[in-house]
Amino acid sequence: MKYLEEKVMQFLMIGSTLVIVGSLFFIFIVTLYRGGGTIIRQPGIILAAPGPRYLLGGGGGFGHAILGSLAMAIPATLLSSLLAILIAVYLQPDYSPPRVSGMIRSFLDILWGTPSIVYGIFVLTVLVFFHQRGSVMAGIIALTFLELPIITRYIDESLTAAPRDLKEIAYSMGLTRLEVFRILLKYSASGLVAGILIGLGRALGDAASVIFTTGTASTIPKGLFSSATALPVIIFQQANSFYPSVRDHAYAAGVFLITLILALNLFSRFLQQKISRYRIQESK
Amino acid sequence: MIIPPDRLGRRLAKDRLGVNIMAGATLLVFLAFLSFVVLLIVKSRLIVFRYSLPELLLSSRWDPVNHTFGFFPSILGTFIVTLLSMAIAIPVSLLTAIYISEYLPKRTGKYLSSFIDVLAGIPSVVFGLCMLLVFVPLVAELAQRWFGIETTGMCILTAAITLSIMVFPIIVSLAVESLQALPREMRETSLSLGSTRWQMVKKVLLKGAGPGIISAILLGFGRALGETMAVAMVIGSRNTLPDSLFSAGQTLPSLIVSSFGEMMSVPEDQSALVFVALVLFLLVTVTNVSAKTVNNRLRKKWRY
Amino acid sequence: MIKTRNLNIEYHSRSKNGVLALKNISLDIPKNKITVIMGPSGCGKTTFLKSLNRLHSINNGVKVTGRVLIGDEDIYHPRHLLPELRRKVGLISQKPVPLPASIFENVAYGLRIHNHISRKEIQKTVQESLQRTHLWEEVKSRLDEPAADLSLGQLQRLSIARAIAVNPRVLLCDEITSALDPISSEKVEHLLLSIKEDYTIVLVSHILRQVKRLADYVIFMFFGEVVEHGEARQMFDSPQNQVTREYIKGAIG
Numbered sequence: 001m002k003y004l005e006e007k008v009m010q011f012l013m014i015g016s017t018l019v020i021v022g023s024l025f026f027i028f029i030v031t032l033y034r035g036g037g038t039i040i041r042q043p044g045i046i047l048a049a050p051g052p053r054y055l056l057g058g059g060g061g062f063g064h065a066i067l068g069s070l071a072m073a074i075p076a077t078l079l080s081s082l083l084a085i086l087i088a089v090y091l092q093p094d095y096s097p098p099r100v101s102g103m104i105r106s107f108l109d110i111l112w113g114t115p116s117i118v119y120g121i122f123v124l125t126v127l128v129f130f131h132q133r134g135s136v137m138a139g140i141i142a143l144t145f146l147e148l149p150i151i152t153r154y155i156d157e158s159l160t161a162a163p164r165d166l167k168e169i170a171y172s173m174g175l176t177r178l179e180v181f182r183i184l185l186k187y188s189a190s191g192l193v194a195g196i197l198i199g200l201g202r203a204l205g206d207a208a209s210v211i212f213t214t215g216t217a218s219t220i221p222k223g224l225f226s227s228a229t230a231l232p233v234i235i236f237q238q239a240n241s242f243y244p245s246v247r248d249h250a251y252a253a254g255v256f257l258i259t260l261i262l263a264l265n266l267f268s269r270f271l272q273q274k275i276s277r278y279r280i281q282e283s284k
Numbered sequence: 285m286i287i288p289p290d291r292l293g294r295r296l297a298k299d300r301l302g303v304n305i306m307a308g309a310t311l312l313v314f315l316a317f318l319s320f321v322v323l324l325i326v327k328s329r330l331i332v333f334r335y336s337l338p339e340l341l342l343s344s345r346w347d348p349v350n351h352t353f354g355f356f357p358s359i360l361g362t363f364i365v366t367l368l369s370m371a372i373a374i375p376v377s378l379l380t381a382i383y384i385s386e387y388l389p390k391r392t393g394k395y396l397s398s399f400i401d402v403l404a405g406i407p408s409v410v411f412g413l414c415m416l417l418v419f420v421p422l423v424a425e426l427a428q429r430w431f432g433i434e435t436t437g438m439c440i441l442t443a444a445i446t447l448s449i450m451v452f453p454i455i456v457s458l459a460v461e462s463l464q465a466l467p468r469e470m471r472e473t474s475l476s477l478g479s480t481r482w483q484m485v486k487k488v489l490l491k492g493a494g495p496g497i498i499s500a501i502l503l504g505f506g507r508a509l510g511e512t513m514a515v516a517m518v519i520g521s522r523n524t525l526p527d528s529l530f531s532a533g534q535t536l537p538s539l540i541v542s543s544f545g546e547m548m549s550v551p552e553d554q555s556a557l558v559f560v561a562l563v564l565f566l567l568v569t570v571t572n573v574s575a576k577t578v579n580n581r582l583r584k585k586w587r588y
Numbered sequence: 589m590i591k592t593r594n595l596n597i598e599y600h601s602r603s604k605n606g607v608l609a610l611k612n613i614s615l616d617i618p619k620n621k622i623t624v625i626m627g628p629s630g631c632g633k634t635t636f637l638k639s640l641n642r643l644h645s646i647n648n649g650v651k652v653t654g655r656v657l658i659g660d661e662d663i664y665h666p667r668h669l670l671p672e673l674r675r676k677v678g679l680i681s682q683k684p685v686p687l688p689a690s691i692f693e694n695v696a697y698g699l700r701i702h703n704h705i706s707r708k709e710i711q712k713t714v715q716e717s718l719q720r721t722h723l724w725e726e727v728k729s730r731l732d733e734p735a736a737d738l739s740l741g742q743l744q745r746l747s748i749a750r751a752i753a754v755n756p757r758v759l760l761c762d763e764i765t766s767a768l769d770p771i772s773s774e775k776v777e778h779l780l781l782s783i784k785e786d787y788t789i790v791l792v793s794h795i796l797r798q799v800k801r802l803a804d805y806v807i808f809m810f811f812g813e814v815v816e817h818g819e820a821r822q823m824f825d826s827p828q829n830q831v832t833r834e835y836i837k838g839a840i841g
Contacts, residue, residue: 002701003669006480009379013387016379017396020456023449024403030414083309090306104310106576111317113503113572114565115510117537121561122320125327128554148313176299198405205407208512208537212544232409236513239413254413258406265405269398469685473747476641477698477754478675487697491688 027258035255038248046256062253068228071136072210073203076143081151081196083144088155094167094177105156112149117208119145124212135225138213146209147199154198158191159184190271197268201261207232231257324562330555340559346523348543353556355563357525361533364526365440365515366508369447373508374501377452381459382485386471397460404453412517415446420518427530435530438520443535446514451504458503462496463489495582502575510568512537536564589619589788590640590758595654597635597644609635611812613654617805622780622789624803624820626796627835632812633792637760640790641677642670658758675702678751682763684743686735687750691727694735694746698754717749721779741772745779752783761791765798777802796836800824808832 039046047063087108091101123142127134162184170180207230214229231253238250331340335353343354380400384393424437466489474484490497520532521542534542540560543553597610610632617623625633635644642663644650655662663673675698687694695714699705705713714731718724723745727738735746744764751759761780765773780789780802793799799806803820808829816829827833 002480002483002671006482009482010383010387013379013383016376017383019376020380020400020403020452021396023452024399026418027403027406027410027414030417031410034413034417083313086306086309087313090303090310095303095306104314107314107317109572109576110569113506113510113568115512115537115568117510117512117540118561118565118568121540121558122324125323125554125558126320129323145317176295178299178302179295201405205405205409207407207409208541211541232407232513235409235413236517239409239416239517251413251417254410258410261405261407262402265402467683467685469681469683470687471646472643472679472681473685473687473750474697475643475646475670476674476677476679476760477701477750478671478673479698479701480671483671483701487701488687494688 031251031254031258035248035251035253038252039255042252046252062231062234062249065229065231065234065253066256068136068139068214069204069230069232071228072139072143072230073200076140076203077147077151077196077200079140080144080147080199081192084148084151084155084195084199085192087148088152088159089181091152091156092159094171094180108149108152111145112153114145115208116142116146116206120209120212123209127213132225134213134227136214136228137224139210139228139230142209142213143203143206146206147203150202151195151199154195155188155192158188158195161191162187194268194271197264197271201264201268204230204264205232205257205261207236211236321565324558324565327555328559328562331552331559332555334552344525348550348553348556351552354523355536355539355560357523358534358536358539358560361440361519361526362509362535362537365443365447365519365533365535366505368440368444368529369451369508370501370505372444372448373451373455373504376448377455377504378459378497380452381456381463382489384456385460385463386481386485386489393460397457400453400456402453403449404457408450408511408514409517411446411450412514415442415514415518419445423530431530433528433530436520436532438518438532439530440519440526440533441529443515443519443533444529446518447508447511450511450514451508454504454507455500458500459493459497462493462500465496466492495579498582499575499579502571502578506568506571506575509571510537510564512541516541536560536567540564589659590617590790591615591657592639593655593657595636595639595652595656597632597639598651598653599649609812610639613814615807615814615817617788617790617807619788620785621804622784622791622802623805623807624791624793624799625807625809626793626799626803627809627815629794631809633794633809634762635812636809637762637790637792638679640758640760641674641679643674643679645670671701675754676756677758677760678754678756679760680744680747680751680762680764683767684740684747684764686738686743686746689735690732691735691738691746692731695750695753698750702754713753717753720752720783721745721749722775723749739772741768741775744768744772744776748776748779752787756787758788758790761789763792763794765793766795773798796838808835810835 042061044061046061046066087104090096091104093101096104119142122145123138127138132138166183166187167180170183175183210230211233214227214233235250235253235257238246238253241247241250331353340353340355341359342356343352344356345352345354346357384396388396419442420437422437423439423442424435427433427435427437470488470492471484474488475481479487515535516538519534519538521534521538522532523534523539526533540557543557593614595610595613596608599607599609613636625636627633638644639652640656640658640663644652652664656664658677661668663677687697689697692714695717696710699710699713715724718727723742726742735743738746744767747764748759765776768776777798780791783789784804791802793802800820805818806820806823807817808815808823808831810831816823816827816832823832824836827836
C-alpha cells in the first residue's frame with residue numbers, strides 16, 4: 001500500500017541523513033580525541049622543529065611543517081586572488097562577449113575538477129625538466145592552480161549577484177567600466193574575502209599537490225627555492241609510522257589542521273551571509 | 285557633471301588598459317595550463333613508445349625495476365573502488381537530499397545543509413587518519429569474525445567507504461539545489477491529486493530534477509576518481525589484482541603517490557608516473573565535462 | 589455541501605508572528621454550483637481555498653483553527669488520511685504547470701497513484717477527461733508527446749482534465765485564467781460552466797466581470813474577512829454592504 005511505502009521511505013531517509021551527519025561527527029570526535037590529547041600534553045610540538053631522530057621516535061614537533069604550509073599557501077593565495085579578480089571581472093558581460101566568457105568558464109570548470117595530484121605532477125615535471133629539486137616556489141605554483149578556480153567562482157558569483165540597477169545607473173552617468181567596478185566592489189567585497197578564505201583553507205589542507213615538490217624536508221624553509229614540507233604531507237607520511245609517538249604527532253597535526261581550516265570556513269560562511277543573494281554552491 | 289575632454293581620454297585609456305590586463309591574465313593562466321598538459325603528454329611519450337599501449341593498460345605485472353609496467357591492477361582498482369563508493373553514496377545522498385528538501389521545515393533544512401557542507405571542507409588526509417584509526421581495525425575485525433578472512437583492514441572496501449563519505453556533501457548539495465528549483469505548483473498538483481509525499485517525489489520531482497541530479501552524481505564520480513591521499517592511506521598499496529573486497533589494492537592516484545619515492549630517479553619510471561597522471565586527468569576531465577553536457581542536454585529534452 | 593465554522597488561519601514566521609490571514613470564516617458553499625470568492629489581491633482568497641484541501645499542511649508556520657466540513661465530515665479531524673481527502677477535493681493552480689511527462693501520463697497520473705485500475709480503465713478515463721475538457725480533438729494524435737509542448741491555454745485545460753480524472757467531488761480553482769490570453773480564458777470559462785453540474789466548484793477570482801459571468805454564488809472577502817455572501821444575482825443587483833458596493837463599482841481593489 002502506498003502508505004506503507006511512505007513510512008518505509010521516511011525511515012530510510014532519516015537513516016541516510018543520520019549516516020551522513022554521523023560521519024561528520026565521527027571525523028570530529030576521532031580527530032579531537034586522538035590528537036587533542038597529544039596537543040594538550042605537548043603543546044610545544046606545534047612550534048618545534050623536528051629533532052635529529054624525529055622520525056625514529058625522537059624529539060621535536062611539526063612547527064617546520066606549519067611554516068612550510070604557510071610559506072606556500074599564503075603567497076599562492078595572494079597570487080591566485082589577484083589572478084582571480086582579473087579573470088572574474090573579465091568574465092562579466094560588460095567586459096567580454098558571451099562566447100568568450102562561456103569558454104573561459106568551461107576552462108575554469110576543468111581547472112576546478114582537476115585532481116590536485118595532477119597539479120603536483122605538473123609542477124614536478126617542470127622541476128625535473130629544469131633539474132631542480134623540490135622548492136617552496138614549486139609548491140606555490142601548484143597551489144595557485146588549485147585555488148584559482150575556487151576563488152574565481154566566488155568572485156564571479158558575487159559580481160553577478162550585484163544589483164543590476166546600480167550598474168545601469170552608474171553606466172548612465174558616463175562612467176567607464178573600471179570606475180563602475182570600483183562602485184560594485186563594495187557589494188562584492190564580502191564575496192571576495194569569503195572566497196579567499198575558502199581558497200586558503202583548501203591550499204592548507206591539500207597534500208597531493210605539494211607532496212612531490214617538497215620532498216621529505218625536515219628543516220624550516222629558508223628561502224623561495226629551499227625545500228619545505230607541508231602539514232598535510234607530514235600527516236600522510238607519519239600516520240602509519242611504526243613509532244607511536246610519531247603517529248601521535250600526526251594526529252596532533254590533524255587536529256591543528258582541521259581546526260585551522262574549519263575556522264577559516266566558518267568565518268567565510270559568516271561573511272557570505274552578508275551577501276544579499278543566494279549562497280555559493282560548490283559547483284554548478 | 286561635465287568631464288573635461290582630456291580627462292576623458294585618460295579615463296578611457298585606463299579602461300582599455302585595465303581590460304587588456306585582465307584578458308592577458310586570463311590568457312596567461314590558460315597558456316600555463318595548456319603547457320602543463322603538453323608537458324605531461326611529452327613526458328609520457330617515453331613509456332608509451334617503449335611499451336605498447338595495450339601492454340601498459342592491460343598487463344597486471346608491476347615491476348619497475350625489471351621494466352614491467354602493468355597498470356591494469358590500478359585501473360581495475362580505481363574502477364572498483366569508485367563504483368563501489370558511488371553505490372553507497374548515491375542512495376544515501378539522494379535520500380538525504382530528498383529528506384532535506386521535501387520533508388524538513390525550511391530553516392532546519394538550511395542548517396542541516398550547511399552542516400553537511402562542512403564535510404566538504406575537511407582535508408583528505410584527515411579523512412585518511414580517521415579511517416585509519418577506526419575503520420581499518422574494524423574492517424579487519426569484522427572480516428575475521430563474519431567471513432573468516434584475514435586482512436589488515438587496509439583494503440578496497442575501506443577505501444570505498446572512505447570515498448563515499450567524501451562524496452556525500454557534493455551530491456547532497458547539488459541534489460537539494462535541483463529539487464528546490466522545481467516550481468511549487470508541481471508539488472501542489474501532485475498532492476492535490478491525492479498522492480502521498482513519497483509518490484510525489486518518486487513520480488514527479490525526481491523526473492523534474494533528473495538532469496541536475498544526474499549531473500550531481502557525475503560530479504561526485506569525478507571527485508571520487510581523483511581522490512588521492514585518503515585512499516592511499518587506507519588501500520594498502522599493492523600492485524596486484526585484488527582477490528576480494530578485503531584485499532589490499534591500488535588506484536591510479538594512490539599508485540602515483542606510493543610509487544613516487546623510489547621511482548623518480550629513472551627517466552622511464554618518471555615517464556610511467558606522468559603517464560598515469562595524464563590518464564587520470566583525462567578520465568576526470570571527461571567525467572566532469574559530461575556532467576555539464578548531460579545537464580544541458582537532458583534539461584532541453586525533459587524541458588525542465 | 590461545504591461548510592466552514594469559525595475558520596481562522598494564522599501565519600507564523602520569523603518576521604511576523606501570528607498574522608491572522610483568515611478571520612472567523614463561517615459560511616456554507618452550495619453543492620454542484622460555481623461559487624466564486626471575489627476580492628482584491630492579497631485578502632486571503634487563496635489561503636481560504638487551500639484550507640479546503642488541507643494543502644497548508646505542507647508549509648510550516650501555518651496554524652489552522654476551526655472546522656471545515658465537507659459533506660458533514662470535518663476534514664481536519666486527525667483520522668482523515670490526507671491523500672484520500674485530497675483526491676476528493678482537487679486543486680487547479682493559477683499557473684498551469686505540466687508534470688514532467690507526456691500528455692497522456694499527465695492525465696493518468698492521479699489514476700495510477702490510486703492503484704487498482706486496469707490499463708483499459710485508464711485509457712478510457714483519460715479519453716473521457718480530455719473529451720470533457722474539449723482537449724481530445726486537439727491532442728488525440730500526440731498523446732505521447734511531452735505535455736510541456738502545449739500552449740498555456742491547453743495546459744490549463746489539461747490541468748482540469750487531470751483533476752477530474754480522479755473523480756473528485758469538489759474542484760478548487762485558484763485564479764485559473766489569470767495567466768491566459770482572452771481567448772483561452774473564454775474557453776476555460778465555458779468549460780467550467782459545462783461541467784458545473786457534476787462538481788462543486790469553488791473559484792477564486794479578482795476579475796469582476798469574470799465573477800459576473802460564472803458565479804451562481806458569491807463570497808466577497810476583504811482583508812481576511814467575509815464581508816458579504818449570497819446568490820450572485822442578488823449580490824450584484826442589491827449588495828447589502830457598503831464595502832461590497834464600493835468594490836462592485838470598482839472604487840476599491
